[in-house]
Amino acid sequence: MHAVLQAVCEQTGISSPMNREEAEAVARLLKAVADPARLQLLSALSASPKGMACVCELTEAVGLSQPTVSHHLKVLTAVGLLRREQRGSWAWYGIAEEGVEALRQALNYPLPRAAFV
Amino acid sequence: MHAVLQAVCEQTGISSPMNREEAEAVARLLKAVADPARLQLLSALSASPKGMACVCELTEAVGLSQPTVSHHLKVLTAVGLLRREQRGSWAWYGIAEEGVEALRQALNYPLPRAAFV
Numbered sequence: 001m002h003a004v005l006q007a008v009c010e011q012t013g014i015s016s017p018m019n020r021e022e023a024e025a026v027a028r029l030l031k032a033v034a035d036p037a038r039l040q041l042l043s044a045l046s047a048s049p050k051g052m053a054c055v056c057e058l059t060e061a062v063g064l065s066q067p068t069v070s071h072h073l074k075v076l077t078a079v080g081l082l083r084r085e086q087r088g089s090w091a092w093y094g095i096a097e098e099g100v101e102a103l104r105q106a107l108n109y110p111l112p113r114a115a116f117v
Numbered sequence: 118m119h120a121v122l123q124a125v126c127e128q129t130g131i132s133s134p135m136n137r138e139e140a141e142a143v144a145r146l147l148k149a150v151a152d153p154a155r156l157q158l159l160s161a162l163s164a165s166p167k168g169m170a171c172v173c174e175l176t177e178a179v180g181l182s183q184p185t186v187s188h189h190l191k192v193l194t195a196v197g198l199l200r201r202e203q204r205g206s207w208a209w210y211g212i213a214e215e216g217v218e219a220l221r222q223a224l225n226y227p228l229p230r231a232a233f234v
Contacts, residue, residue, distance in 0.1 A: 017157060017161040017178055018157050023154070026153075030151035030156075031148075031151040036141045037140070039147075039223075040140045044134040106156075109160070
């Protein structure tokens with residue numbers, strides 16, 4: 001498991017407030033995804049009927065050049081949100097379940113019903 | 118409802134890939150929360166037994182000065198992730214349910230089981 005994801009997962013079992021180290025790991029994950037093009041790429045991959053796509057298909061979905069799309073895919077793969085598979089001369093990408101789940105869990109704040117009543 | 122949240126909520130019903138405008142709204146929300154101190158503040162508020170806290174309590178939880186904490190709380194309130202209530206001379210804050218829910222929904226990617234099998 002990626003180091004960033006591991007740190008995120010370790011914190012999610014804790015009900016007490018996040019410590020600084022845990023918060024930094026979650027912030028790194030969120031910063032990687034807090035970009036319009038990367039959100040579009042994640043969305044396009046999620047909506048892909050095959051569950052994965054090659055860079056050539058993704059450039060069309062987001063309307064950006066291939067080097068730009070490749071850079072964004074590299075960043076998302078580096079933090080563990082995407083998985084990469086080499087097929088011949090093309091790299092294929094799919095959403096990494098454990099990464100997206102870690103992201104969701106990190107934002108899974110229990111919502112106190114008593115607030116502002 | 119905050120404009121940012123509205124744009125996020127409008128996109129969550131759509132199964133097709135996010136358009137640029139929708140992705141920008143989600144990215145704004147994620148950028149606001151992609152900060153260690155803000156994540157610690159959200160976590161501290163979420164863990165607070167009363168569901169809300171005043172600035173004075175939160176400075177202790179994150180170990181930052183009151184003006185810094187106030188700035189972070191202002192940013193989180195501006196994007197609709199926190200609610201603010203004035204009680205005498207102190208401002209109290211709590212997690213805004215619709216904001217956190219919008220954030221979670223925006224990252225709620227269906228995970229295709231067929232990927233990488």
